[in-house]
Amino acid sequence: MWLVFKKEVIELLRDRKTLFFMIALPLLFFPIIFGGVFYFSGKAIQEAQEKTLKFAVVGGEFAPILTKQLSARDDLTIVKTSLSSDDEAGIKAFVKTEKVDFVLVVPSTFSNDVLSSGQQTIMLYLNDAGLNMVQRRVNEVVKEIENTNQQSAFISLGVSEAIQEGLLNPIVIEKVSIADKREDLGEKIGGFIPYLVFILCLQGAMLPATDIGAGEKERGTLETLLITPIPRQDLVMGKFFTIAFAGVTSAMVTIGSMFVWGVLLAQGMAIKLITEFMGAISPIDFVLMFLMLVPVVAIFASLLLSLSIYARSFKEAQGYMTPLVFLTIIPIIIALLPGIELKGVYAWIPLTNVALAMKELIKGTMDYMALIPIFVSTSVIAGLLIAFCVYWFKREKVLFR
Amino acid sequence: MIEISHLAKKFKVENPKKLSEQERKDPRLKGKFFHSVQDVNFMCDHGQVLGLLGPNGAGKTTTLRMLSTALAPDGGSIKINGVDVLKNPLVARQKIGFLSGSTGLYGRLTGRENIAYFGRLHGMSDTAIANKIDELTELLDLSTFLERRSENFSTGMKQRISIARAVVHDPEVVILDEPTTGLDIMATQTVIEFIKGLKDKQVPVIFSTHHLDEVEQLCDTVTVIDEGRTKYNGDIESFAGLSGKTLHDSFMVSII
Numbered sequence: 195m196w197l198v199f200k201k202e203v204i205e206l207l208r209d210r211k212t213l214f215f216m217i218a219l220p221l222l223f224f225p226i227i228f229g230g231v232f233y234f235s236g237k238a239i240q241e242a243q244e245k246t247l248k249f250a251v252v253g254g255e256f257a258p259i260l261t262k263q264l265s266a267r268d269d270l271t272i273v274k275t276s277l278s279s280d281d282e283a284g285i286k287a288f289v290k291t292e293k294v295d296f297v298l299v300v301p302s303t304f305s306n307d308v309l310s311s312g313q314q315t316i317m318l319y320l321n322d323a324g325l326n327m328v329q330r331r332v333n334e335v336v337k338e339i340e341n342t343n344q345q346s347a348f349i350s351l352g353v354s355e356a357i358q359e360g361l362l363n364p365i366v367i368e369k370v371s372i373a374d375k376r377e378d379l380g381e382k383i384g385g386f387i388p389y390l391v392f393i394l395c396l397q398g399a400m401l402p403a404t405d406i407g408a409g410e411k412e413r414g415t416l417e418t419l420l421i422t423p424i425p426r427q428d429l430v431m432g433k434f435f436t437i438a439f440a441g442v443t444s445a446m447v448t449i450g451s452m453f454v455w456g457v458l459l460a461q462g463m464a465i466k467l468i469t470e471f472m473g474a475i476s477p478i479d480f481v482l483m484f485l486m487l488v489p490v491v492a493i494f495a496s497l498l499l500s501l502s503i504y505a506r507s508f509k510e511a512q513g514y515m516t517p518l519v520f521l522t523i524i525p526i527i528i529a530l531l532p533g534i535e536l537k538g539v540y541a542w543i544p545l546t547n548v549a550l551a552m553k554e555l556i557k558g559t560m561d562y563m564a565l566i567p568i569f570v571s572t573s574v575i576a577g578l579l580i581a582f583c584v585y586w587f588k589r590e591k592v593l594f595r
Numbered sequence: 596m597i598e599i600s601h602l603a604k605k606f607k608v609e610n611p612k613k614l615s616e617q618e619r620k621d622p623r624l625k626g627k628f629f630h631s632v633q634d635v636n637f638m639c640d641h642g643q644v645l646g647l648l649g650p651n652g653a654g655k656t657t658t659l660r661m662l663s664t665a666l667a668p669d670g671g672s673i674k675i676n677g678v679d680v681l682k683n684p685l686v687a688r689q690k691i692g693f694l695s696g697s698t699g700l701y702g703r704l705t706g707r708e709n710i711a712y713f714g715r716l717h718g719m720s721d722t723a724i725a726n727k728i729d730e731l732t733e734l735l736d737l738s739t740f741l742e743r744r745s746e747n748f749s750t751g752m753k754q755r756i757s758i759a760r761a762v763v764h765d766p767e768v769v770i771l772d773e774p775t776t777g778l779d780i781m782a783t784q785t786v787i788e789f790i791k792g793l794k795d796k797q798v799p800v801i802f803s804t805h806h807l808d809e810v811e812q813l814c815d816t817v818t819v820i821d822e823g824r825t826k827y828n829g830d831i832e833s834f835a836g837l838s839g840k841t842l843h844d845s846f847m848v849s850i851i
Contacts, residue, residue: 201704201712208703208744414699418760421663422716423688590666591607 198424198432199439206402206440216398216440220448223394225455242325248293250275252285253300257316260300263335270331279317289319296320296328306339308347376474380557385530387556388549391448392522395487396494398444400515403437403495407502408511411593420593430587434495434580441491449484479555486548486568492576493544494522496583503583504592525549536560541567544575596676597645597662597768597799602635603670603823604657621652623823631657633823635671639768639799639816644790646814646831647803648846654823655803656695659772662801663693676767689717692766696776698757702746706737706756709745710763717764724763731759734792735785751782758789769793769800775809787812807842819849826850 206212250273254261265272277284279299289297297319305311316336320328348358371378410416419429453475497518505511522545529549534540536550547568554560586592605628608614614624623630632654639645649655660666662673664684673680673687680687700709707728714724732738735755740748745756754774762769771790775783790813793800804810810817810831817834819827827834827849838844 197712197715201701201708204708205701205703413702414695414697415701417660417663417665417695418693418698418713419716420665421688421691421693422713423685423718424716425685594660594666 195424195428195432195435198429199435202402202406202433202436203439205405206436209401209405212401212405212440215401216444217447220394220398220444221451223390223448223451225451229455238325242327245269245327246271247295247326247328247331248273249296249298250277250288250294251298251300252277252279253302253304254298256302256304257300259306260298260316260335260339263338264298264332267331267335269327285319289321295326296332298332306343306346308343309350374474374558377557377559380553380559384553384556385526385549387452388529388552389523389526391445391452391483391487391552392490392526392545392549393519394448395441395445395491396498396519396522399437399441399491399494399498400512402440403498403502404505404508404511404515406433406436407499408505408508409502411503411505412507416593426588427584430499430580430584434492434499434583437495437499438491441494442488445487445491446484449480449487453480474558475556479558479560482560482565483552483555486551486565486572489569489572489576490545490548493572493579496576496579500579500583500586503587504595506595529553536564542571544572548572596641596674597637597639597801598674599638599658599662599671600636601671602632602658602661602668602673603630604632604654604661604666604668605630621822631823632661632668632820634825635820635823636825637816637818637828639801641799642794642797643815644794644800644802644813646810646817647801647820648805648807648810648817648849649820649826650850653821655820656772657823658820659693659695659770659801659803663691663770664688665693689764690767692761692764692769693772694757694761694770694774695772696754696774698761700745700748700753700756700760703744705744706741706748706752706759709756710759713760714763719764727763727765728759731763735759735789750777751779751785754778754782755785758786762793767798769798771800771802773803773805775804775806783809807846811842819846821850 206216246269248271249264251257251261251264252275261272264270273294275288275294275297277288277297279301285297285299288294299317299319301315303311304314304316318329318332320326322328344358344362348361353361410419420426498515501514501518502511505514525543525545526549528534528540528543528546534546534550536547536554540550541547541564547564551560551564551568554564608624608627608629611619611627618624618629621629623633635654635658637645637647647655647658657666661668662680664680664687668681675687675690678687678690700706701712704712710728710731711721711724714727715721719727728741732741735758737755737759740752740756745753748756758774769790771786774786778786787809790800790802794813800813802809802813814831816830817827818825819834827837834845834849835842836845837848
């Protein structure tokens with residue numbers, strides 16, 4: 195068995211395509227995802243912040259303070275317009291053609307005297323589809339005027355400062371979340387991680403599986419191997435361990451890469467939240483994630499080997515394996531559904547339970563007793579599939595199709 | 596010595612609709628089963644080369660696959676130097692060297708690694724393998740490409756490494772299924788010389804081919820099979836005498 199394994203691994207390590215999917219892809223995937231998302235979103239935010247926005251005010255004569263304060267800002271440039279407030283289509287076209295970034299339409303009834311005019315409505319026309327700073331900058335100016343107008347009204351009414359607060363916010367709800375940052379972020383991204391890890395494991399194991407099953411048939415080496423004095427189960431196990439080795443290597447590289455790049459990029463980009471989040475996941479949690487992936491990889495390896503040995507050619511094997519990727523996604527999707535927790539029947543569903551457990555480990559809310567059904571169910575399924583693989587390998591109908 | 600008696604093998608036809616007109620008319624198609632080999636008998640003694648002849652689809656490859664233990668027969672018996680192949684396939688495999696024209700090599704392994712892998716699978720020590728490879732290198736002229744990866748080998752190079760791989764463990768019997776198919780004259784000559792070498796060492800060789808000139812050069816006995824049954828068994832002289840003309844004519848006489 196180990197002779198077969200050793201030879202298969204040598205061949206595996208000499209195949210650039212397999213090495214790419216097994217090591218390079220998982221190694222590069224996370225820096226590309228993390229780095230790419232951080233870099234491009236950071237750049238977009240920076241560009242939006244630095245951009246000087248052009249604006250126009252229709253009815254500016256009714257709100258001279260607002261117009262003056264907006265014009266006074268360095269990041270805003272006023273554009274004169276002869277548009278009237280009735281010409282909504284013209285205003286929209288003015289923004290749409292990017293002559294200005296936004297238009298404020300002030301009603302003729304606008305007044306700074308809150309007590310006489312009540313609540314005021316100023317229309318803001320903007321293209322809100324992309325990232326922009328329009329609302330933030332307008333709000334900053336409006337808030338200032340709002341505060342001044344409120345203050346004037348309260349003084350006129352003779353309302354004390356304490357009552358003012360009560361009038362403005364009669365009831366304040368102070369939220370005390372018992373979820374720490376790790377749990378919060380883990381809930382958001384924890385379901386996504388197993389999805390990536392499973393697919394990368396499968397991807398890492400797929401090529402070697404195709405090569406050492408259907409590839410052997412296509413090359414004409416299988417028959418020669420079958421007539422050597424090695425029991426069939428030893429041949430299967432040698433091949434199985436090779437595929438599992440590729441999958442586990444892929445998983446190890448994936449999780450290692452996820453951990454290292456997550457911390458490095460977060461520190462390099464001074465993203466405190468991510469640094470804290472990554473730091474909060476203990477090495478034991480990472481080890482547990484890896485250990486749970488072992489039976490998962492065994493399930494994948496035996497399924498892939500069975501499909502590969504059934505196929506007549508490399509191409510046919512790839513045709514059979516593609517649906518497996520979609521089948522793998524189903525249990526992960528179940529784990530992502532709202533209300534699905536690592537309890538009861540879900541703790542016993544292979545793959546779904548591992549996906550849920552990985553999420554719990556990332557969140558830091560893992561019930562370690564759930565490891566029992568996870569390891570039992572995935573190991574039993576993996577064992578049965580390996581037994582099937584050995585049976586499959588003894589079938590002439592499969593080997594000599 | 597190789598003894599085959601009343602060998603039979605049938606395959607279930609998975610999709611009868613996919614059979615060609617010719618296959619449907621084949622008398623070996625009985626219900627859901629195709630009786631590829633129905634009654635094959637022959638014997639090959641030490642120092643003999645047996646030529647296994649037959650038209651395409653006669654059942655030669657299936658017979659040789661059963662002989663090599665890759666397929667299990669449905670009936671009959673195979674004995675290699677007294678060992679029942681059906682009862683002791685692992686023991687029998689130690690005694691067999693098998694090579695076909697379609698045999699491939701592991702492309703990412705060197706010629707040496709390919710040979711050594713099969714040596715190890717046969718339980719040989721590294722020293723024994725190294726010594727045997729040295730011997731085969733000289734015999735089959737492997738030195739110029741032995742250390743190169745086999746993915747870029749020519750057909751002739753591949754076949755020479757395949758021969759070395761098939762006999763690295765010094766098998767007691769050698770089975771060759773159309774070993775010269777697709778080879779050029781030089782490579783074919785190497786194979787023929789190698790078979791002669793085996794004969795000199797008293798190793799029984801079963802040799803399936805369509806090239807009657809090779810049969811003439813190498814074989815002591817001939818077995819002709821058609822439609823899964825032995826049609827002729829005898830020495831080469833008697834076979835030639837079937838028509839009194841060429842071996843080709845004798846072959847045609849044997850299958851009528």
